[in-house]
Amino acid sequence: MHTIDRIEERGRCVLRVSGEVHLDGARELFERVAREDCERVLLDFTACDIEDRALYALADLLGQAHLRLAVRGLRERQLRLLEYLGAARPAQP
Numbered sequence: 001m002h003t004i005d006r007i008e009e010r011g012r013c014v015l016r017v018s019g020e021v022h023l024d025g026a027r028e029l030f031e032r033v034a035r036e037d038c039e040r041v042l043l044d045f046t047a048c049d050i051e052d053r054a055l056y057a058l059a060d061l062l063g064q065a066h067l068r069l070a071v072r073g074l075r076e077r078q079l080r081l082l083e084y085l086g087a088a089r090p091a092q093p
Contacts, residue, residue: 002048004032012070013038021050026057033067046073052081 002019013036021029033041050058055074059082062069074082 002029004029008038009042012040012042014042014044016044016047017050018047019049021048021054023051023053023057026054027061029054030058030061030065033062033069034065041069043069043071044073045071048073050074050078052078055081 002017002021002025005016005018007014007016015032015036017029029043033043055078
């Protein structure tokens with residue numbers, strides 16, 4: 001189970017994810033990002049654990065929708081996984 005808190009911070013929207021993100025939560029997270037009307041969105045994973053399968057599904061959904069965002073809080077292994085799967089390394093804040 002995870003929660004998402006929205007914070008406005010220096011001209012960008014931060015979506016801070018807490019708890020555990022499993023595969024079934026990837027679509028919900030994607031839909032939340034897609035609904036944001038901010039020019040810049042930062043997805044903050046520092047307070048959560050995200051399954052590799054969920055991260056893959058989220059990256060796939062974001063790639064299909066051509067949504068770009070910055071991330072923080074992913075481990076280096078997770079960033080390498082995204083690159084291996086064909087996703088560009090997300091911009092860091």
